Amino acid sequence: MPTGLDFPAREWRSQPWAHVAAEVERLKKANDVVVLAHNYQRPEVQDVADYIGDSLGLAIQASEVDKQHILFCGVDFMAESAVVVNPTKRVIFPNLRASCPMAAMIDAPTLRLMKQQHPEAAVVAYVNTSAEVKVEADVCCTSSNAIKVVNSLPHNEVIMVPDVNLGLYVQRFTDKKVLTYPGYCHVHRDIDLAEVRTRQGEFPQAPLVVHPECNPELIDIADFVASTEGMIHYSRKHASKTILIATEQEMSHRLQREVPGKRFITFKRSYCHAQKTIQFSDVLQALETLEPVVTLPTETIVGARRSIDRMLALGRGEIIFERGAAPVAPA
Ligand code: SF4
Numbered sequence: 001m002p003t004g005l006d007f008p009a010r011e012w013r014s015q016p017w018a019h020v021a022a023e024v025e026r027l028k029k030a031n032d033v034v035v036l037a038h039n040y041q042r043p044e045v046q047d048v049a050d051y052i053g054d055s056l057g058l059a060i061q062a063s064e065v066d067k068q069h070i071l072f073c074g075v076d077f078m079a080e081s082a083v084v085v086n087p088t089k090r091v092i093f094p095n096l097r098a099s100c101p102m103a104a105m106i107d108a109p110t111l112r113l114m115k116q117q118h119p120e121a122a123v124v125a126y127v128n129t130s131a132e133v134k135v136e137a138d139v140c141c142t143s144s145n146a147i148k149v150v151n152s153l154p155h156n157e158v159i160m161v162p163d164v165n166l167g168l169y170v171q172r173f174t175d176k177k178v179l180t181y182p183g184y185c186h187v188h189r190d191i192d193l194a195e196v197r198t199r200q201g202e203f204p205q206a207p208l209v210v211h212p213e214c215n216p217e218l219i220d221i222a223d224f225v226a227s228t229e230g231m232i233h234y235s236r237k238h239a240s241k242t243i244l245i246a247t248e249q250e251m252s253h254r255l256q257r258e259v260p261g262k263r264f265i266t267f268k269r270s271y272c273h274a275q276k277t278i279q280f281s282d283v284l285q286a287l288e289t290l291e292p293v294v295t296l297p298t299e300t301i302v303g304a305r306r307s308i309d310r311m312l313a314l315g316r317g318e319i320i321f322e323r324g325a326a327p328v329a330p331a
Pocket of ligand 1 (some may be wrong): 040075100101102103128185186187190268272273274275
């Protein structure tokens with residue numbers, strides 16, 4: 001159940017499964033499996049992962065995997081991205097019910113209608129979208145590179161899907177017109193301003209770090225706005241021993257591991273049921289059976305890959321669009 005407590009009160013959750021850690025390692029080795037886990041996964045799942053990260057970090061890790069099998073602990077669009085960036089690997093997704101409600105808020109036909117309505121606009125799809133939506137996009141973005149991606153485009157108008165709050169955040173940093181879509185992440189949208197104010201009163205020295213999927217009024221009072229990876233860097237550098245973290249609660253588990261000696265305070269409603277769908281028992285079973293597997297049609301892989309590759313090319317400083325010209329294929 002959501003608690004909104006800071007990390008030490010929930011530390012016990014890692015313990016009941018510690019005795020099977022050796023079995024997990026044996027199965028990983030025997031079946032040539034790498035385990036990737038998102039920052040919002042259950043602590044006991046994070047603790048048996050080979051890599052933990054945000055959706056971009058995990059996609060990059062997935063593209064570099066040399067093992068035969070990728071066991072992906074996250075939500076559906078992330079497992080799809082692993083297939084897209086490394087289609088020769090078998091991507092195992094331990095519980096097919098782990099579906100992101102925000103990604104489900106937009107589908108490819110709806111995006112096609114938006115494109116018809118705004119034919120001059122570029123389309124930027126948050127990585128938190130299905131592979132089919134990525135096929136319809138010009139380029140993908142993450143919460144850490146969205147401003148850079150939008151500002152790199154020569155277009156005056158940019159459709160951003162699906163998260164309205166990320167679109168509104170980017171609008172603060174660009175002269176382009178950002179055409180938003182009414183999708184949202186309930187986990188970040190529902191973080192309560194009054195609760196945040198109360199916690200700020202209790203810990204007046206603690207900086208408030210906010211994810212860009214949060215509501216604008218929370219962004220307005222943030223000391224720092226960042227993706228989950230940005231939160232780790234900030235927490236390492238900041239002198240404060242207590243930090244208020246406005247993102248999904250389980251982020252505190254990774255923060256506690258990587259930035260020990262500090263206290264991370266999260267908020268009551270910031271609990272993602274979709275990310276918690278994968279149980280430790282699902283991971284164990286998937287390691288044994290190497291099922292269920294995620295597959296995508298080849299044309300979906302190729303189309304989605306183009307949008308992801310353009311985002312990665314932008315990150316390398318390459319020009320991917322020129323005004324009046326067709327997009328330049330990333331190297
Ligand atoms: S935290 Fe939000 S965006 Fe991430 S999986 Fe959960 S609902 Fe989707």
